[in-house]
Amino acid sequence: MGREIDWALFEKAVELTAASVRGGMGGEKSQPPKFAADVFTEVWGALKKASEDLPQRGVPGFSA
Numbered sequence: 001m002g003r004e005i006d007w008a009l010f011e012k013a014v015e016l017t018a019a020s021v022r023g024g025m026g027g028e029k030s031q032p033p034k035f036a037a038d039v040f041t042e043v044w045g046a047l048k049k050a051s052e053d054l055p056q057r058g059v060p061g062f063s064a
Helices: 003-021 033-051
Strands: none
Touching: 003 033
16 A cells, blocks of 8 residues: 555544544543544554555556
């Protein structure tokens, strides 16, 4: 997988994690910080697995 696709997946995993744990962190009787880490790990793994099904990008330019 290309580096730019890997970076885009990482950014999306961060966004999804932030949206998922919003409201459940930082307050009294809230989830521990490890909860956010666990959510990120699961989201990152799911995105990486799903990206394996994406078609490979061709090299830009003219084909021979």
